[in-house]
Amino acid sequence: MFKRWHIAPLLAALTLLSMLFSACGGASSASTSTNGAQSCPATRTLNGAGSTFDGPLFSKLFTVYPGVKCGANVNYQLIGSGAGINDLLNQLVDFGATDAPMTDAQLAKSPNGPIIHIPVTLGAVAISYNLSGINGHLKLTGAVLADIFMGKVKTWNDPEIAGLNPGVTLPNQNITVVHRSDGSGTTGIFTHYLSAVSDDWKTKVGAATTVNWPLGVGAKGNPGVAAAIKATSGSIGYVELAYVVANNFPYALVQNAAGNYVAPSLDGAKADAANVSDIPADLRFYIVNAPGNDSYPISGFSWMIVYQNQSNPDKGRAIANMLWWVTHDGQSYASALTYVPLPGGIVTRDEAQIKSMKCGNTPCYTGK
Amino acid sequence: MSAAAHPFLPPRSAHMLRRRASNLLILALAVAAALFAVAILIYLLLYVIVRGLPFLNVSFFTELPAAFGSSGGGMGEAVQGTLILVGLASIMGIPLGLCTGIYLSEFGRGSFAGAVRFTVMVLTGIPTIIFGLFAWVLIVIPSHGFSGLSGGVALGIIMIPIVASTSEEVLRLVPKEIREASLALGATEARTILSVVLPAALNGIITGIVLAMARIAGETAPLLMTAFGSTFWNADITQPMDALPLRIFVFTNSPYPIQISQAYAGSLVLIALIFIASFAVRWATGGFRRRR
């Protein structure tokens, strides 16, 4: 029977429980402060949000970063590039991550001056599908992909697909298209590719982080698309390579600009990036469908975006340190997770961008 | 025919047979419906237990999420966040709800009380995502950051009508005679309410409060846009904070089997939390003796 005097001990127990959890928390994140406070920023927590393309990579990096000298707890939430850009524009996060560079219109909305783009990784967008009884990888061209995603090709045994894959028995099954329901940089990369290879797509749908998809099922984030493909037999969708490899999903070989069928891979993405000629100074560019025999045409960089003028100097230094680490030491984790380590030329340009961050009157980054 | 009306003799006419048959049919349908409702619950519970229990261990509560696809790790910060957020919401929801309930049952007469009752009723029906929007527009955006505080506020508003209406109902049930006896002995109205009426209704009020807390522990939508989620221990309410429903939601959308299993484990913990709270409070306050 509940008595009034039960209240006090109950409350005490609950408070104790919460304090216990807080104490746990305090212990694990304080490990970085032992390293003699010479010029480590006091800010130990950073908040970022955006791209799910980078999900596996960031998830690994940010479990390592708290243990690094002058590291921090970086709380990164995968909400999609579009939402990441918006959160940065609303000044709700310290940095955003996006695989689609901000448009001029979006940059114009900045409330706090210029926003700089820092490429942090390079990856491939794989075309994955869920079909039983297929050995090997299906071959697809950009034109056929556009037709599938526009609904012109409705079944797997359509002559357009069968023609590219002689010797493969394709089932007479409806194709379920899976795409993103949220604003996505991965969508940006994929739709830029489709616009490059199909004029029909370019006029009817276009290229952006959010488009008016003609048909299909919408899933949230790269993980959501991967999960939806896994759950839906006969489905096809576009997913970042790391998710495909980690879960052993089948992927298609896509025809590149040189006419070769290339698998989504580190080498394919690297070749695609290497064959892009003029990279603009502000580092906002797409690399889809680049020339080259080994290029995988649906590849893209992914950026972290931050304000150039940091209103909080201490936090700005912490952000700069994090950016530097991610673009240098952090790159050693990339290959194992199927991301391409940044090419040297890009790293140099990143350094210039990071050094241009201003904390008050001084640059934010004070290392070498 | 007279024999048809007698309940103790076996049916003698087609009419009686039809009546008996339709009675049996309805009984069968009703039993089927009840079984269906119970079966769904048992099935869902069992499914979550079977998928989640193998992955539920001590490290679930003490560790942070591991990197994608890696085994190990847990949802410790989500449990911490849920506890903190529910506590925060209660600080706001309990006083506001309880005082509204007291006002309605003790002082509530006339059109103003009617308006207040209407307001409480309005609050009950609003989908919780609207409160998330409210906190987002009013707190998150102006303060330039997601925070546990905004999540607590959104959850607190959800609590208010539940606490208010259960408190009012229970307070009304306190017999008039007790109040009158207290007033007759010279106690002021305030003293009567505080020392006589409230303690008499305390069981019901506590039940209502705990049920409200259990209810908001399972809310996801308002937290998406306020508390935001986190993968680190965080007791600072001005910073983003994690919660069990948030982490479950994120892990559900993951293609990695290990994270899916952890989502089930998290669901199990959440359901257990809610069930135990509801069950315990009703048992402790004798609530099971209420219904027929």
Added chain:
Amino acid sequence: MKTTPLMQSNIAAQARRVSALTRRGTRGKRRLGDIIFRNFTLLFVLITLALVVGVAWILVSYSLPTITAFGFSFLTNQAFDPVHNVFGVAPAIFGTLVTSCFAIIFAVPIGIGAAIFLVEFCPLALRSMLAFVMELLVAIPSVVIGLWGFLVLASWLNSSGEPWLQSHLGFLPFFRGQPHGLGLLAAGIVLVIMILPLIISVSREVMLTVPQSQREALLALGATRWEVIRHVVLPASRVGIMGGIILALGRALGETMAVTMVIGNQATKPSASLFDTGYTLSSVIANQFGEATQGLFLSALLEAGLLVFLITLATNVLARWLVARMGRMSIGGLNT
């Protein structure tokens, strides 16, 4: 407690003596304490009122841009296009209505049937336990039901459920079209699970208020149980059950998480097929709020929120009014 006249006069005398003792010199103090307490609770009540007004005001004021820009066409426009700044929630309204109606159509017979069992047929020993078990269903958070729906229900529907429906019931327009698994059917099923316990508990409470004497009278005349239900219980409870149904409808219309996780989040041209994907007003808000900065996009989302607010308000008011006509129902009893 039964009091004799002697006891009553003793109590009265006692009361007079005590109140005479305490009344002297405390009249002013008593009034002040009461006033403070009353105003203290009133303060909190006003804060609560302010919160509700604040929510409504935020919804309305932030929706004004799209209300003025699109007016009524917001409700009829098919395209929700942030890129071109054209917003319409017709598919969302369609999805909301279809899933909720589906849920009501299936949850109401099952719910009322289960309630009938609990009240009329159930052996006394099982009664409270079963009722408690059914109410536990309410305690399952919507994110868990969404989790199950996404991982289990949707893929089962895609591989077995919808093809079976198509081959056996495909002559109905509801079961044509391409199976996706995720879609309106999955969302409808999930909503059935969520509103079932509400209907059961409201129907049960309402049926319990029918006096036992009425049932016994009819039974004494030789009626079967079903006839008692049909002629006494249901007519008496009809209004209250209607209220419960409308309350459940309101709940279904506003449900967010579980629906968002299984509905497919892609609008198709409105057709009769339940296999289609779609979205609801709440799922639009949940999915898109992160994308919306200031401007028309944010305003469109808040107008969707305003619509949900108004719809659920209307159903709630209607339901409470109906139930209040039953007399003995209290507000608290509907709080599940």
